[in-house]
Amino acid sequence: xxxxxxxxxxxxxxxxxxxxxxxxxxxxxxxxxxxxxxxxxxxxxxxxxxxxxxxxxxxxxxxxxxxxxxxxxxxxxxxxxxxxxxxxxxxxxxxxxxxxxxxxxxxxxxxxxxxxxxxxxxxxxxxxxxxxxxxxxxxxxxxxxxxxxxxxxxxxxxxxxxxxxxxxxxxxxxxxxxxxxxxxxxxxxxxxxxxxxxxxxxxxxxxxxxxxxxxxxxxxxxxxxxxxxxxxxxxxxxxxxxxxxxxxxxxxxxxxxxxxxxxxxxxxxxxxxxxxxxxxxxxxxxxxxxxxxxxxxxxxxxxxxxxxxxxxxxxxxxxxxxxxxxxxxxxxxxxxxxxxxxxxxxxxxxxxxxxxxxxxxxxxxxxxxxxxxxxxxxxxxxxxxxxxxxxxxxxxxxxxxxxxxxxxxxxxxxxxxxxxxxxxxxxxxxxxxxxxx
Numbered sequence: 001x002x003x004x005x006x007x008x009x010x011x012x013x014x015x016x017x018x019x020x021x022x023x024x025x026x027x028x029x030x031x032x033x034x035x036x037x038x039x040x041x042x043x044x045x046x047x048x049x050x051x052x053x054x055x056x057x058x059x060x061x062x063x064x065x066x067x068x069x070x071x072x073x074x075x076x077x078x079x080x081x082x083x084x085x086x087x088x089x090x091x092x093x094x095x096x097x098x099x100x101x102x103x104x105x106x107x108x109x110x111x112x113x114x115x116x117x118x119x120x121x122x123x124x125x126x127x128x129x130x131x132x133x134x135x136x137x138x139x140x141x142x143x144x145x146x147x148x149x150x151x152x153x154x155x156x157x158x159x160x161x162x163x164x165x166x167x168x169x170x171x172x173x174x175x176x177x178x179x180x181x182x183x184x185x186x187x188x189x190x191x192x193x194x195x196x197x198x199x200x201x202x203x204x205x206x207x208x209x210x211x212x213x214x215x216x217x218x219x220x221x222x223x224x225x226x227x228x229x230x231x232x233x234x235x236x237x238x239x240x241x242x243x244x245x246x247x248x249x250x251x252x253x254x255x256x257x258x259x260x261x262x263x264x265x266x267x268x269x270x271x272x273x274x275x276x277x278x279x280x281x282x283x284x285x286x287x288x289x290x291x292x293x294x295x296x297x298x299x300x301x302x303x304x305x306x307x308x309x310x311x312x313x314x315x316x317x318x319x320x321x322x323x324x325x326x327x328x329x330x331x332x333x334x335x336x337x338x339x340x341x342x343x344x345x346x347x348x349x350x351x352x353x354x355x356x357x358x359x360x361x362x363x364x365x366x367x368x369x370x371x372x373x374x375x376x377x378x379x380x381x382x383x384x385x386x387x388x389x390x391x392x393x394x395x396x397x398x399x400x401x402x403x404x405x406x407x408x409x410x411x412x413x414x415x416x417x418x419x420x421x422x423x424x425x426x427x428x429x430x431x432x433x434x435x436x437x
Contacts, residue, residue: 013408014030029231036212038215062200085101175187244401263406312324
């Protein structure tokens with residue numbers, strides 16, 4: 001009889017852990033508090049816009065090996081529209097543009113040369129980029145462990161325009177943390193994966209269908225076929241165990257579910273609540289109260305006419321950092337993204353819409369108001385942890401001091417930023433750790 005592992009949470013990390021478990025001969029029991037798998041990577045029908053929306057705009061990197069492997073297992077890779085290489089349109093105030101297209105050249109020339117040859121850089125910017133690019137392949141992440149991105153860049157000189165064009169958008173998009181706080185070590189990892197490897201690994205993948213169709217729905221079908229147990233609308237309350245060993249979980253309804261191991265893929269704040277109700281976890285300190293969250297806002301715009309492309313578009317030095325065009329069936333549907341959106345959380349819907357209207361006028365020269373057929377604001381208040389050097393040191397690994405209890409989730413220490421790729425990787429690492437039992 002197969003050993004049973006109880007998995008708390010059915011988001012991307014939970015899906016990854018469950019898939020890995022069945023592939024290694026375990027029977028997963030997935031407990032998900034909502035009525036669906038997928039967690040934050042889900043889609044829903046919005047009545048106000050009359051179409052399917054994702055719970056926030058997502059983009060994948062072609063360097064996401066773990067995610068691509070999972071999607072291949074779930075037979076969902078065809079649901080992503082992949083770029084051949086990195087292709088981003090940078091827009092400046094006054095409708096000036098620069099299209100960043102990586103070249104089929106060895107790294108790092110594939111992204112350095114387009115910047116050096118085509119971007120509107122100043123002489124100090126070019127000098128900085130050339131010297132930085134030559135040093136980057138010989139840099140080591142461990143040397144950057146205590147530095148913020150701002151401190152790291154300052155070591156190479158002063159290039160303020162390049163900071164607005166490249167470093168700020170890249171850091172916010174991948175770490176959801178501003179330059180002066182963001183971990184240089186984590187940004188270096190991003191550069192290594194996407195920009196210091198093959199040209200083909202630098203591109204983005206935009207989901208061509210709703211996120212539920214990419215993760216939750218195919219995972220539900222795959223796991224059901226493998227005799228996994230999926231318990232939806234079931235929330236964990238406390239761990240069950242004794243003598244430092246976890247044996248199961250007690251749900252909020254009072255049900256007790258036992259297994260040979262438990263993997264928590266819950267967000268850190270939800271895990272803290274479960275541990276607080278668990279006497280067996282009394283001696284365990286994971287420093288969860290020291291982790292801070294960073295929000296992301298997605299602003300969906302349904303328009304009566306199209307915006308000039310191509311997309312995705314990065315708006316340089318704008319609070320509205322990115323614009324994506326929907327790849328679904330709804331015409332003229334766009335998603336604006338604001339990472340590290342802490343300053344916007346207290347603002348009204350009308351205030352944020354006014355900002356969007358202003359920024360579209362600045363960067364596109366268009367009056368958005370008569371074109372606007374619908375508007376939807378999605379605030380993911382706890383989108384990721386705030387990824388500072390100090391926070392990165394606090395991220396726990398997949399193993400805990402409690403025997404039979406393991407962790408997964410994008411916020412767990414995987415060596416990667418808190419992204420979908422980190423979530424998928426953490427699920428695999430947690431299941432691999434079951435071999436120690």
